[in-house]
Amino acid sequence: MTNITPQPLMSYWDYEDGNETITADSFDSDSAYDDGGDRPVEDLTLLSHERANVCKYENGRRYHRYHEGQYAFPNDNQELDRMDLQHHISNLVFGGKLHFSPITTGEGDPSPILDIGFGSGIWAASMAEMYPHSQVIGVDLSWTEPIWCPPNCRLEVDDCEHDWLYKKDYFELVHIRYLNGSIRDWDRLFQQAYRHTRPGGWIELQECDIELYCDDNTLPPDSMLLEWFVLINKAATASERPFIKTQHFKSWLERAGYVNVKDKLFKVPINRWPKDKKMKELGHYEIMNIAEGLEGWSMALFTRVLGWEKDDVLVYLEKIKKEFRNRKVHAYWSLRATYGQKPMDSST
Numbered sequence: 001m002t003n004i005t006p007q008p009l010m011s012y013w014d015y016e017d018g019n020e021t022i023t024a025d026s027f028d029s030d031s032a033y034d035d036g037g038d039r040p041v042e043d044l045t046l047l048s049h050e051r052a053n054v055c056k057y058e059n060g061r062r063y064h065r066y067h068e069g070q071y072a073f074p075n076d077n078q079e080l081d082r083m084d085l086q087h088h089i090s091n092l093v094f095g096g097k098l099h100f101s102p103i104t105t106g107e108g109d110p111s112p113i114l115d116i117g118f119g120s121g122i123w124a125a126s127m128a129e130m131y132p133h134s135q136v137i138g139v140d141l142s143w144t145e146p147i148w149c150p151p152n153c154r155l156e157v158d159d160c161e162h163d164w165l166y167k168k169d170y171f172e173l174v175h176i177r178y179l180n181g182s183i184r185d186w187d188r189l190f191q192q193a194y195r196h197t198r199p200g201g202w203i204e205l206q207e208c209d210i211e212l213y214c215d216d217n218t219l220p221p222d223s224m225l226l227e228w229f230v231l232i233n234k235a236a237t238a239s240e241r242p243f244i245k246t247q248h249f250k251s252w253l254e255r256a257g258y259v260n261v262k263d264k265l266f267k268v269p270i271n272r273w274p275k276d277k278k279m280k281e282l283g284h285y286e287i288m289n290i291a292e293g294l295e296g297w298s299m300a301l302f303t304r305v306l307g308w309e310k311d312d313v314l315v316y317l318e319k320i321k322k323e324f325r326n327r328k329v330h331a332y333w334s335l336r337a338t339y340g341q342k343p344m345d346s347s348t
């Protein structure tokens with residue numbers, strides 16, 4: 001992988017909305033100049049490297065243009081805010097743990113940590129704050145100005161599916177979170193991570209199954225919710241980045257050479273249906289996450305791959321959102337942390 005440092009000023013932005021190309025001035029609610037949110041308005045001078053600077057607007061959402069089309073989900077402020085909310089959900093699920101791998105960090109111990117697909121940068125920044133003597137490097141197809149970033153955290157634009165140029169036997173931890181549906185070749189990714197991890201270092205995945213579970217038959221087999229899951233899985237598979245059943249990751253890590261591979265499975269209710277106070281709180285945040293995320297998760301896959309029109313997607317998603325809010329349906333997603341170690345005697 002190559003490292004990209006943001007360079008001064010870009011030359012133009014063009015936005016596409018369906019067949020129409022519109023300018024920044026004519027763009028309103030999704031304008032990069034002011035979206036009315038708390039996230040800082042994007043600074044064009046920071047987004048301006050020739051590979052990273054030009055974003056694509058489509059059907060009202062913003063997408064990456066570096067290696068365009070590879071990642072089917074938006075990179076706009078609405079999505080970045082949702083990622084921060086999802087980080088909070090992960091913290092609730094994992095009891096505040098940022099990772100389960102028993103990594104070695106500390107003063108004098110060079111222990112770089114790599115975060116693949118850093119998104120809003122919140123995990124990388126949190127790790128850098130927790131381990132001030134470690135260097136945390138984040139890579140992503142989109143560059144983001146994080147709301148806050150400690151000095152030992154560095155964010156770079158890069159494609160993790162390309163050859164990595166980092167030193168071999170280097171990282172203490174390679175972290176991958178919520179990239180399910182974004183990766184074409186997981187085996188290759190794990191092989192590269194293995195090569196660039198120091199002997200005794202770790203890899204950790206925190207991934208969601210894109211399936212719905214229900215233990216008490218309150219989810220009818222003809223539910224529209226299940227139909228949405230079928231459609232989104234079909235589209236992701238057709239785009240050659242399928243949603244993987246997370247139970248496979250353990251054996252795939254072992255196949256790449258990792259040992260001591262462990263697996264932890266957690267339930268995340270889709271809304272406030274549980275009686276248990278903690279699970280109800282989790283469901284409270286999850287339904288917000290779903291309401292914010294549904295359009296971004298669906299729009300490009302439904303329009304680009306399944307051939308739907310934007311308005312039809314929006315109308316359909318309103319119905320799906322309503323179904324997700326139904327507390328009579330006791331459904332949940334599963335979130336799995338899988339982590340493994342590169343053997344001590346395995347210098348590459």
Ligand SMILES: C[S@@+](CC[C@H](N)C(=O)[O-])C[C@H]1O[C@@H](n2cnc3c(N)ncnc32)[C@H](O)[C@@H]1O
Binds near residue numbers: 176178
């Ligand atoms: C759903 S977000 C998760 C963000 C972050 N890991 C988190 O947990 O908050 C997935 C991120 O992976 C990035 N991504 C997808 N494919 C990638 C690739 N091939 N190389 C680098 N980043 C990638 C996307 O741009 C997006 O920011």
